[in-house]
Amino acid sequence: MSADTARLAVIVKGWPRLSETFIAQELVALEEAGVEFEIWSLRHPTDTKTHPLHARLRAPVHYLPEYLKDEPLRVLRGFLHALMRPGFADTWRILRADYARDRTPNRLRRFGQACVLARELPPQTRGLYAHFLHTPASVARYGAILRALPWSFSAHAKDIWTSPEWELREKLSANSFGADFGATCTRFGAAHLRTLADREDRIDLVYHGLDLTRFPPPPARARRQPDDPIALMSVGRLVEKKGFDRLIEAFALLPDTLDWHWTHIGGGAMRDALQALAQHHGVAHRITWRGASDQPEVIEAMRKADLFVLPSRVASDGDRDGLPNVLMEAASQKLAILSTPVSAIPEFIDTGVHGVLSDDAPASIAREIETIARNPDVARKMADAAYTRLVMQFQMPPGIALLKERLTRMLRGAP
Incomplete structure (x- = not known):
């Protein structure tokens, strides 16, 4: 798959990771089902081994600046580009509100990564999909607002139970540039997220299952x-x-x-x-x-x-x-x-x-x-x-079919 055909940007914490076989399994299955995407990773790999699954993935992988100080010119170009985007005013307003409640370097880093992402996404990109509802979803959300694109997420465990409620509610609300939809891998997690979303149908239960x-x-x-x-x-x-x-x-x-x-x-x-x-x-x-x-x-x-x-x-x-x-x-x-x-x-x-x-x-x-x-x-x-x-x-194909349908619908509705 070439960058010219990419339509979906997948945001992950790190790629590849031995402890996240469920992500590799899902992405390989989506690719084999015909979903075209590129991977954008917030971190470089630290594991010395990989799974055979990782070798099956053909999608290009890009690495955002793990720390903004490590690539200052790339970050500066991303920020200057963001200033010119129609969505900058909304993104800046949301960032300021987020930072007022979360005054951490991590929050500013995610905004910087989002600026780089928004600048470097291929023009054919029609939507973003983040694995994990905490930091990857923050980067996806800021980047999506800058590019005026829909975004979605897959939530798992820590991201659901350790994120502040205010942030989850905003990521699940259309009124705050929230996700087009979200998938989560347990009935327990789905029930919790549906209590925080502005619409229950924004959350899908998609068991990882096994291939x-x-x-x-x-x-x-x-x-x-x-x-x-x-x-x-x-x-x-x-x-x-x-x-x-x-x-x-x-x-x-x-x-x-x-x-x-x-x-x-x-x-x-x-x-x-x-x-x-x-x-x-x-x-x-x-x-x-x-x-x-x-x-x-x-x-x-x-x-x-x-x-x-x-x-x-x-x-x-x-x-x-x-x-x-x-x-x-x-x-x-x-x-x-x-x-x-x-x-x-x-x-x-x-x-x-x-x-x-x-x-x-x-x-x-x-x-x-x-x-x-x-x-x-x-x-x-x-x-x-x-x-x-x-x-x-608990086999994988039913969940992949639902996820492909949701992602396809999101991409078709993009500008």
């Missing part, structure tokens, strides 16, 4: 016996909302008669603290820290494991998971699941049917790990049920 053609069929698992060792694994960033600190505390409560090992995949700021916590509780020798891994490595680990554990919780700043794709990936390999009833996780897992949902107290997690380990036939039955639910209700 099962990218995954191998479930393995033929060896039958575990109640006293066999159990291989536990988790995938997720080492951040507060994932609850891995409480999982490590739970490991310390497991009985000596249970032979277990836990493998963690993912990076994150809490790695050193969690490794120290494992040492403190005397369980470090039973843990393997794999670090960031690409999706084939994740799936390979899932095929070798007996139980997937994700003890999600609400972080102190209100951040929380939506419906983590890794739960569906685990289900795709018929891996038994232990998680918590946070946010939209119960939308995929009925506890006792498709997996087990525990509260996040270490004693509760430990009790459920032991119960699942001692009852392998029950675990197998739940894993089978989760796989069936995934296949019947």
Whole structure:
């Protein structure tokens, strides 16, 4: 695809990112469905690996100035160009109102990035689509006003639950140059955003789902016996909302008669603290820290494991998971699941049917790990049920079809 045919600009926080396979999956599917776009990233990549999905994307990728001071001439040209745009007065007014309530360098940076974006967008661009309702949507909104174009967004988790209400309301209102529409990946998140929007039909529920053609069929698992060792694994960033600190505390409560090992995949700021916590509780020798891994490595680990554990919780700043794709990936390999009833996780897992949902107290997690380990036939039955639910209700194509229809309608209505 050449820049001459681009009609949609997709704004993302960073590209590519190992922790955001759901974005890569969606964009590849939209491209294969015939949606023409270019990617505009607010940040350069920091991961040393990529997923095979990233290599399938043909869309051009552009990087906006991550910090305005790093590319002052590019930012200056963007600002001078913005001054000449008919939408500058409205954008400046909205920026001043936003800055009065959010006096941070980040707010000014987003405006500077939007000026660069508005100047450098191909003339064929007819709309903008931002992944995440916080900073990427701010850049999209400012840029869309400058270019007199419609914009839309996909909201996920942190962006919904940690953004101030005033900002969400304005991004969801036509009277304040809000989004043409928004998609979000959980019923839980959609219900919340609809209470803030000026019209409920502005918000669509679009589950990420899985493209099962990218995954191998479930393995033929060896039958575990109640006293066999159990291989536990988790995938997720080492951040507060994932609850891995409480999982490590739970490991310390497991009985000596249970032979277990836990493998963690993912990076994150809490790695050193969690490794120290494992040492403190005397369980470090039973843990393997794999670090960031690409999706084939994740799936390979899932095929070798007996139980997937994700003890999600609400972080102190209100951040929380939506419906983590890794739960569906685990289900795709018929891996038994232990998680918590946070946010939209119960939308995929009925506890006792498709997996087990525990509260996040270490004693509760430990009790459920032991119960699942001692009852392998029950675990197998739940894993089978989760796989069936995934296949019947959580495949990707229906959501992509709805999203393509919404984006196409937005682009057709553009000036």
